Amino acid sequence: MKHLNAILYSYSEILFIRSRWSGFLLFLITLLNPYVSLGGIVSVLSAYTFARLINMDNEFLKEGFYTYNPLLTGLSVGYLFSFTPLTILFMVITGILTFVTTIFLSSIFSYYLKLPVLSMPFVIISSLAYMASTQYSNLFVTGLYNHTYWDIQLTFGFWIDGYFKSIGAIFFMPNVVTGIIIASIVLALSRIHFLLSILGYYIGTLVIALMVGSFEQSFSDINHFNFILISMVVGGIFLVPSPKSYLIAIIAVCTSTVLLDAVLVFWSNYGIPAFTLPFNIISLSFIYVLGVVKFPQMAYLIKDTPEETIDLYLSNKDRYRGSWITIMLPFAGKWTVYQGFNGKWTHQGGWRYAYDFIITDEDGKSFKNEGNLATDYYCFKKPVLSPIRGRVVKVVNNLPDVEIGTVDKVNNWGNLIIIKDERNFYVEISHLAEDSIKLEEGAWVERGTMLGLCGNSGYSPQPHIHIQVQEVESIGAYTIPFSFVNFMESGVYHSNDLPELDAIVEPLHVDLKYDSKTSFVLDDVFEYKIIKNETEIDRLNLTVKMALDGTFYLDSGKGKLYFGKHEGTFYFYSSEGNDKYLNAIFQSLPRFPLTYRENLTWSDTIPVGRVLKAVPKAIVQFLISFVHNAFKINVNLKFSSPTKITSKISSKVLKVNRTAELEFSDQVGFKSIKVEDIELRRIESASNTD
């Protein structure tokens, strides 16, 4: 089964899609031309067998990623030569050669250019095969014979036929009927791909038509399938689908017209078709350039279809804010953001990534009395706590706290402490009170270890905490972006984010109780009764397992629910497969903090595709590519008690409105999960209860 998947995926991967049934359909279509079909199968099988011979990892082969190039080569060889035993040998040889080239190139491309190989190996090997074949008089080049096989003459006029023939040509079957079938498969799998194929084909063909002055000639050139591929790969695969990505795809197609015609002239001298060379060159250059300029909407997680990609991209964008350089707020209780990133006073230029905090009262004032003395300020001499785990590398402790209204222009940073994080960055906290740092350089600190007291030393108009992250250990070095984890702002929990100016924020430290309730150990089994109207309708057994990339998941047999803990938040990352109960758990509890505050609320966004079904899902996933923020599905969660979380899944536009309630077990996991009228009730075995 695994081997079959790899082969079927090889077929669908040609259209940049991972789908078994469409792979199978595409395989059936190639049967219409038995030589082509046989060429494909022989090449893929030989590549696959060779891969097994050299002990390639199963997981890589499962994808079809390394075998679609041999498939294409096989199809092209089958297309060129008439069938003899010798041809089979040739197919085996070229198949293996393409496979080896694929691995060789993809290793080089990914290491040096961070690019995929697309169908470059196929272009190279097929071109070589075609060139070599001129020397092989024992092989019969069918190109010299009449290319007749099963064919229905169907025609709608050249400007429609042209599209279908071109899309058919991707599988070496440039005729209208196969074109219609392949186009239908594309449409069924992905409306975005279909739209892009139409856009790419017609715009590219029109440009060429204008250049050469003949529409009929332009529409009859089957090499225009390159436009279809460019459009799909740029607009729908490597960029997150959006009006902008569609525009870039169209621009890429337009630029490729020059290349296509140039290649045709040059290549045809040697009697070689252009294959997908223009597609490869243009797509790779565009993707490379977009990567170099750090184009924000690159799709780093490419899913099975562009629809899934954009759905995941949009929900991830909302879900995972902040950065990878994560620190805690360096204090206890409620403090106010006095200056954030790019602050108007001093957080400028190389020092723009920094935060200042003060304490304010209900009137927004930071001091009592007249505010003429440092001691009038609420934050003065309040403890400053370590935001990270790490080692103290620098301490300045002997500068006086300056009088209010004056500043120390010589020792800008005042008393300070620099800590090196385990993850290899440095945190500098400045303006501490004189002689308040009781730690020595070299001391190890945990999150929450007291470092010193907030003061007014250095360039400080009023007592405050200044915090910044830098790449080097020197005092006042240039700053780098970071974000704060686990804090609360007006009763709302933030997992990883940057508070706004004037926001009143409070750090929430991880509560070991919630940490231990979510310590799922490999092979733990959780049994649930599914109850509806107080009668048991089903059972659910969840086993804790680990994926190859180290992510843990709950396996129900029918689906997987990925989870993990990061920086004080428990996440259900995603659900995979078709288990409606796992899906329900994911939807109702995408995340929760590993700490408790009364009435603490938080929110999350989940992919549309996890909530909607079939037709509405297809329509909405297509529409979100045009208007990214129109169809959000929000989950609003709240601690209704220390052991209960209530959740509301809602979207105004999509008319989704569901409620759920979850209850923690006394030990590990969840006692009950109620979604609407269905309840998952844990069957606690005797050994689990104390």
Place this chain on the structure above:
Amino acid sequence: MIKKYEKPVMLKIETGMMNKFGSSPYYTRKVRTEIDGVKIDDLVNEHGSPLFVFSESTLRQRYKQLYNVFSTRYPNIAFGWSYKTNYLPAICNILHQEGAIAEVVSEMEYDKARLAGIPGDKIIFNGPYKSISALEKAVSEGALVNIDHFDEIYDLEKVAKNLDRKIKVGMRLNMDTGIYPQWTRFGFNLESGQAMDAVKRIVNGGKLILNGLHCHVGTFILDPNAYALEVEKMTGLMYDLESKFNIKLEYLDIGGGFPSKSKLKGTYQSPDTLIPSIDEYAEAISTALYRNLKGGHMPQVYLETGRGIIDEAGFLITSIVTSKRLPDGRKAYVADAGINLLYTAFWYKYTIETDRELQGTNEPSMINGPLCMNIDVIEEGTLLPPMEKGVRLILSPVGAYNVTQWMQFIEYRPAVVLIGPNKTVDLIREREDLSDIIRREKVPERLKIKA
């Protein structure tokens, strides 16, 4: 009005000079015509005299101030509202709204908190006497029970057996923190090893899970360092238990006892000078916590605050009933409120304000209550201008303990009002009448007086 005749006396006139009380008597005259913008006249006309008045804004402000002082120093801090200082439901609910959980010391207080809608897991149950039925109720509702003595360990083990599960408990300690008098009556003594014995007993019993430590070093503690010592000893024991018995404690309850800005009898300086600011207590406690806790370990810390929050939010309006001249020349007034309503009068010297400007020179005066008892003295000696019958005095701070420890002795207890936002006045406890007194009284048929 006919002026009352009074036998002439000779008084030493003090004119703006410093005196032994540290300030000029003339300027120490304090007049208060309103509380939170509501006129004293209006309050008394509506609700009678005497009258307890609480200021919601002062109460909330005081809570926030205290909470911020601690919470901006240590992240896992929670306040347990000490019910015994004032358990009028309106007062408690204000504090619960502000985020305090309940700290109760008797079954009655526990029931009161539950009746107010406080769930069991937000109640700390302390005190030397908890009946077994009270314990069973509290445990089954998830309350934090702090064990006071060995018999309570046995009782709780019985409860655990009845409920057929292990139960989490806390344990009260007493210790030497340099405070005199040292409170040794409550809980298990640390220095003598009694506390460790109790832990061993709890561990061996196998039915109780030790979850927290509690201590309360005293009341009206004037030395912040006492708390630092308390924290040091408690954390020391906590880590000791962790290494010896692998007990992982979830909370440290360091009690209360923070003073309010009230003048204690026998003190010379003003409370502003004498009483350390709450910041000093918070700094002592937080510094001690950080110094003694392992890096990054932040157990829940409870503070049981009462007096420090409520005292200054309470006022008592009382009216002068009469005055007389004592043989020693002092002026003695009788007011309609006495120690029946002011339990704290035994150790506080209240701030006394009059409801109007008064003429005449200050003279040494004493204020007595309405009770027909010699000890009913609110103020033994202070300087006041001559006051007519009907003048009202506003005594403060009286928010803590009085409204719980007041007694119904020959008088009805007065009404209690709360001044809320925008000068709203709400009656939060009605003035008692005869029906309250006789409601529970029974007269056997044979003793009834026939008409």
